[in-house]
Amino acid sequence: MNFELDDDHRMLRDLVQKFVAQELMPLEAAVMERETSGQDADLSPEERQRIDAVSKDLGLWSLDAPAEVGGLGMPHVALVAVNEALGSTVAKYTLPPDSPNLRMLATTVNERQREAYLAPYARGETISAIGISEPGAGSDPAGMQTRAVRDGDDWVINGRKIWITRAAEADFTILMAITDPEKRARGGMSAFLVDRGTPGFNVLRRIPMLGGEYTYEVLLEDCRVPGWKLLGTEGQGFGPMQVRLGTRRMEMAAWCIGAAQRALDMMRDYAPQRKTFGHKLSERQSVQWWVADAAMQIHATRLMAYDCAWKLDNGIDVRNEISMLKIFATEMAQQVVDNAMQCFGGMGMTREMPLHLFSGRIRTMRIYDGPSEVHRMVVARNLMDTRP
Secondary structure, eight states: OOOSOOHHHHHHHHHHHHHIIIIIGGGHHHHHHHHHTTSOSSOOHHHHHHHHHHHHHTTOSSSSSOGGGTOOOOOHHHHHHHHHHHTTOSSOOOOSSOHHHHHHHHHHOOHHHIIIIIHHHHTTOOOEEEEOOOTTTTTOGGGOOOEEEEETTEEEEEEEEEEETTTTTOSEEEEEEESOTTTTTTTOEEEEEEETTOTTEEEEEEEEOGGGOEEEEEEEEEEEEEGGGEESSTTBOHHHHHHHHHHHHHHHHHHHHHHHHHHHHHHHHHTTTOEETTEEGGGSHHHHHHHHHHHHHHHHHHHHHHHHHHHHHTTOOOHHHHHHHHHHHHHHHHHHHHHHHHHTGGGGGSSSSTHHHHHHHHHHHTTTTSOHHHHHHHHHHHHHOOOO
16 A cells, blocks of 8 residues: 655645645734634634635645636545644634535536536635534434425425534525425435525524634524525435535544644653653653654544545545544544643643643534544444444
8 A cells, every 4th residue: 555645745735734834823822812802713804814815826725626617626635634734723724615515515516506606616705604403403314303395496494503604604505404304314305505695594693612613503484495506406415415524524533633743742842841840741751651642643543534535535435434533533632632731731721822722622523523422323333233
């Protein structure tokens, strides 16, 4: 097996690492200052505008967008290192467009939707969101209650969605709803393209999350969507949704690798400098083991990520691998960051360092896109066929 990246993928990795070091890392102090004062731990509009211009000039937009809509068509393997670099800073930034929704659109759009939605999204001209989760339904798609009912040429949607990132800012939302209540997730779930400002699409509240982030809750009241905005085939929304979720889980694993590597690097730099009771921290066995364990776990997670990415790119079923990766990466990063916070002692408990933001963001990753417990159920079911 060849574990080396292709030359073009390696050059992309190096370019993104340089972009993160030169453009995003210097913004961390301002991000942490805003978060400490009760604001969002996000780039300011002015910072985002400048970073957008820089990243676009570097050719970092539309990396995995299909070539027919102006993208570079990069595979999952190429994006592991890209997202690892982006995950190594708390100055959070997504290279337009967001890959998960992009790949879901690319697998489902018809020609009209390609021109109206996919093409401008692939060029980074629009923002999208996705509405899957519902209050009380959790990670069980069979518990989805949002209904879409035909009314002439239109669909009328009623229900409630929660934990939607960018719902208030998005130009359109990919909304999952039940179109056949008897089949539900097994042939009765469909996806719809709902534009911002559509009557009946009501953003109820903004929900503060750990790590200085936030999501939204949305109420759908007789939300009328034109028939041509059914995304894909009626009743067949579950499969494309899994494409989207798989892409996000790959991103999350890479972000966790990046955050853990940053925490490890911080420990390696700090431990030889700090003395306690006459000895450097780097001479303490507990610190040595934190560093050694982190290096081993990061290495293992990175190999798992590239294995899963390669299989995805080659059309291999990765349901087991992607669940294992999602669990392993998030729990690994949580432990490494926690050990780094312990290594820094009192300073590690402050909001003057990036570790607390890493910790909060990684903690949410252990829940969204499927909590660890659900993914363990999936792995066990697939290995032992424990389905009723």
